[in-house]
Amino acid sequence: MPDRVEVRKTYKLYLGGEFVRSESGRSYQPAADVNIPRGSRKDLRDAVRVARGAFAGWAGKTAMNRGQVLYRAAEMLDGRRQQFIAELGGGRRAGREVDAAVEAFIWYAGWTDKLAQVAGTVNPVAGPYFNFTIPEPTGVVGVVAPDEPALAGLVLRIAPALAGGNTVVALASEKSPLPALTLGEVLATSDFPPGVVNVLTGFRKELLPWLASHMDVNAIDASGCSREELTAVEEAAAANVKRVVKPNGRRARLTPQAVTDLMEMKTVWHPIGV
Amino acid sequence: MALTKRRDTALAKQSFDYAPAPEAVDHVKIADRYGLFIGGKFVEPKSGKHFPTINPATEAVLSHVAEALAADVDRAVEAASRAQQSWGRLSPSRRARYILRISRILQERARELAVVETMDGGKPIKESRDVDIPLAAAHFFYYGGWADKLEWAFPNRSPRPIGVCGQVIPWNFPLLMLAWKIAPALAAGNTVVLKPAETTPLTALLFAEICQQAELPPGVVNIITGAGKTGSLLVQHPDVRKVAFTGSTEVGKLIQRSTAGSGKRLTLELGGKAANVVFDDAPLDQAVEGIVNGIYFNQGHVCCAGSRLLVQESVAGALLEKLRRRVDTLRLGDPLDKNTDIGAINSKAQLEKIEGLVESGREEGAEIYQPPCELPAKGFWFPPTIFTGVSQSHRIAREEIFGPVLSVLTFRTPAEAVEKANNTPYGLSAGVWTEKGSRILWMTQQLRAGVVWANTYNRFDPTSPFGGYKESGFGREGGLHGLIPYLELN
Numbered sequence: 176m177p178d179r180v181e182v183r184k185t186y187k188l189y190l191g192g193e194f195v196r197s198e199s200g201r202s203y204q205p206a207a208d209v210n211i212p213r214g215s216r217k218d219l220r221d222a223v224r225v226a227r228g229a230f231a232g233w234a235g236k237t238a239m240n241r242g243q244v245l246y247r248a249a250e251m252l253d254g255r256r257q258q259f260i261a262e263l264g265g266g267r268r269a270g271r272e273v274d275a276a277v278e279a280f281i282w283y284a285g286w287t288d289k290l291a292q293v294a295g296t297v298n299p300v301a302g303p304y305f306n307f308t309i310p311e312p313t314g315v316v317g318v319v320a321p322d323e324p325a326l327a328g329l330v331l332r333i334a335p336a337l338a339g340g341n342t343v344v345a346l347a348s349e350k351s352p353l354p355a356l357t358l359g360e361v362l363a364t365s366d367f368p369p370g371v372v373n374v375l376t377g378f379r380k381e382l383l384p385w386l387a388s389h390m391d392v393n394a395i396d397a398s399g400c401s402r403e404e405l406t407a408v409e410e411a412a413a414a415n416v417k418r419v420v421k422p423n424g425r426r427a428r429l430t431p432q433a434v435t436d437l438m439e440m441k442t443v444w445h446p447i448g449v
Numbered sequence: 450m451a452l453t454k455r456r457d458t459a460l461a462k463q464s465f466d467y468a469p470a471p472e473a474v475d476h477v478k479i480a481d482r483y484g485l486f487i488g489g490k491f492v493e494p495k496s497g498k499h500f501p502t503i504n505p506a507t508e509a510v511l512s513h514v515a516e517a518l519a520a521d522v523d524r525a526v527e528a529a530s531r532a533q534q535s536w537g538r539l540s541p542s543r544r545a546r547y548i549l550r551i552s553r554i555l556q557e558r559a560r561e562l563a564v565v566e567t568m569d570g571g572k573p574i575k576e577s578r579d580v581d582i583p584l585a586a587a588h589f590f591y592y593g594g595w596a597d598k599l600e601w602a603f604p605n606r607s608p609r610p611i612g613v614c615g616q617v618i619p620w621n622f623p624l625l626m627l628a629w630k631i632a633p634a635l636a637a638g639n640t641v642v643l644k645p646a647e648t649t650p651l652t653a654l655l656f657a658e659i660c661q662q663a664e665l666p667p668g669v670v671n672i673i674t675g676a677g678k679t680g681s682l683l684v685q686h687p688d689v690r691k692v693a694f695t696g697s698t699e700v701g702k703l704i705q706r707s708t709a710g711s712g713k714r715l716t717l718e719l720g721g722k723a724a725n726v727v728f729d730d731a732p733l734d735q736a737v738e739g740i741v742n743g744i745y746f747n748q749g750h751v752c753c754a755g756s757r758l759l760v761q762e763s764v765a766g767a768l769l770e771k772l773r774r775r776v777d778t779l780r781l782g783d784p785l786d787k788n789t790d791i792g793a794i795n796s797k798a799q800l801e802k803i804e805g806l807v808e809s810g811r812e813e814g815a816e817i818y819q820p821p822c823e824l825p826a827k828g829f830w831f832p833p834t835i836f837t838g839v840s841q842s843h844r845i846a847r848e849e850i851f852g853p854v855l856s857v858l859t860f861r862t863p864a865e866a867v868e869k870a871n872n873t874p875y876g877l878s879a880g881v882w883t884e885k886g887s888r889i890l891w892m893t894q895q896l897r898a899g900v901v902w903a904n905t906y907n908r909f910d911p912t913s914p915f916g917g918y919k920e921s922g923f924g925r926e927g928g929l930h931g932l933i934p935y936l937e938l939n
């Protein structure tokens with residue numbers, strides 16, 4: 176008999192700021208000892224709905240405030256460093272991956288109140304008008320996490336989307352969903368308003384087509400998709416002219432382009448006169 | 450439905466008493482037949498097919514243009530691919546000089562281009578003369594200047610050309626849309642194959658002559674004519690690395706679907722159903738001018754047209770009275786007449802689409818107002834139209850009409866205005882009229898649209914990025930942002 180019986184955790188979806196089981200009641204076992212919720216089309220629909228509901232509030236926060244929340248996510252993640260290293264299989268490589276994820280939250284937190292100064296412009300039009308262009312969030316963004324690296328790959332996608340003021344519905348890696356679900360706990364304690372970021376687990380083929388074709392999703396970061404998946408995603412995305420971020424054959428890296436890829440440029444004109 | 454008759458038609462009558470002031474056409478030479486412009490030369494189409502292009506104001510045939518089919522598209526893309534090698538490697542300052550040369554020739558031949566644009570498309574000469582052609586020249590001048598400054602525009606990102614661009618443009622601003630497409634593409638070091646709309650190919654073919662005059666290296670710009678089939682062959686050609694399309698949302702979606710999985714870069718500038726929002730403190734006379742410019746400019750054939758007027762209830766009566774009075778003074782007729790405000794509808798098909806949607810407005814119970822005005826016997830015409838009593842569910846409030854038809858809705862609070870303005874799958878443009886500065890800035894934040902005009906409408910400039918949110922497309926044209934779709938960046 177072991178002298179201590181471990182209290183095991185029930186893994187749940189992170190949806191609307193809460194930890195819930197799949198409405199379908201199903202689970203799957205990527206490893207022998209864990210039951211992972213097998214999210215359904217309805218879970219996805221619920222996630223998009225809460226993400227849409229959270230959009231105006233998150234986009235309307237000051238850039239500084241969004242930066243503070245993202246920075247807090249870095250703090251929470253760093254605080255659980257050992258747990259994540261264990262979930263990623265341990266070792267130095269896992270440590271480097273957690274550090275990369277922490278760094279991503281910090282780096283993109285810093286962009287929230289700087290991006291408009293780098294990506295925006297004042298335009299010298301040939302007439303008596305004041306004219307400027309600023310980046311604005313595109314709306315609800317679907318994020319497809321790569322299988323590898325399971326944690327950093329996800330964080331490097333959701334952090335720029337959130338920094339830009341979008342709300343996110345993320346599909347975790349089907350093969351390695353644990354770090355994504357634990358990341359939900361980090362996000363839940365980082366002052367993100369409920370619904371701003373949602374994490375679903377389950378079978379890619381059950382969820383991806385609905386995420387790609389959902390009429391209330393504005394953009395999809397498909398960089399975690401395989402070639403075949405990408406073609407199907409791009410086809411489905413055309414239903415509502417979704418923006419599609421395509422894989423570029425490289426690992427995600429820190430770049431402000433990851434933020435602007437999920438932003439719209441708004442141009443405003445006003446006459447100048449007395 | 451009732452056609453609301455205004456009591457005092459005296460003013461309206463008076464306004465139509467203008468002496469004819471037709472623009473001369475004798476300096477314009479339009480060939481009977483045009484081939485395809487491929488590799489710096491006009492060549493006969495391998496398809497062996499030509500089709501007529503007409504003047505929509507008279508229905509007279511102006512010329513016959515070639516229809517490019519698969520073999521022709523192949524040939525054009527091949528010419529562009531060949532030219533890409535040397536054009537992309539040409540020193541940027543030399544590339545700039547070619548583009549600037551084109552800009553100057555456009556200015557030198559402005560009168561000719563304006564007349565042909567008006568004859569082929571039906572738009573009033575004062576618009577092609579004062580807006581389309583000068584802006585097209587300005588676009589080339591602006592982007593010509595960027596060609597040797599890309600490293601400063603995108604520091605640390607090693608800007609490089611993408612390759613052959615396949616560009617498909619609409620019939621509402623033929624030469625201007627050509628400029629929006631070709632100028633940034635060439636500045637970035639790409640070569641292009643461009644297909645103008647089938648109803649308005651002529652200024653693009655004149656532009657081909659201008660490329661010859663500018664001694665632009667052969668194959669850098671290729672112009673192929675044809676309809677939807679030609680466009681589809683072009684965007685699906687495997688050697689086209691970048692696709693740019695301006696046109697309807699319906700076709701934009703087809704293109705997005707057909708390029709899926711191809712790895713091609715894509716930008717889409719699609720339809721719109723813009724809200725033009727007038728608050729009770731707005732200067733009403735200025736607002737009326739903005740509303741008229743917003744919806745009747747270019748017969749409403751404008752993707753960013755202010756086709757939904759949202760007016761605050763307390764001033765709706767006064768504003769509509771002024772608006773009707775102003776619309777009564779609009780002069781509809783010969784597009785070549787310098788006094789004409791509203792020219793011909795671009796094509797029979799477009800006229801039928803407008804008529805169908807206007808009919809639906811009547812059937813769904815909106816009230817129609819059209820000023821007393823005579824429509825010419827020949828050609829395609831539609832009078833300026835105002836629908837009041839429009840509800841959000843009406844087709845005329847939801848669908849892009851692309852004609853001189855305004856749908857008027859009312860609101861009480863700013864929040865309601867925002868809600869209604871954003872209640873559309875489109876998001877290209879919007880207008881706001883108010884004297885209150887804080888409200889302008891709040892509204893411009895709230896409106897989900899790529900271009901917001903405050904106390905003005907339908908202004909365009911090469912330095913000013915243009916493009917949509919949501920189903921109005923993605924990517925920007927104009928300004929620094931307009932270079933991004935044409936560059937590979939680290």
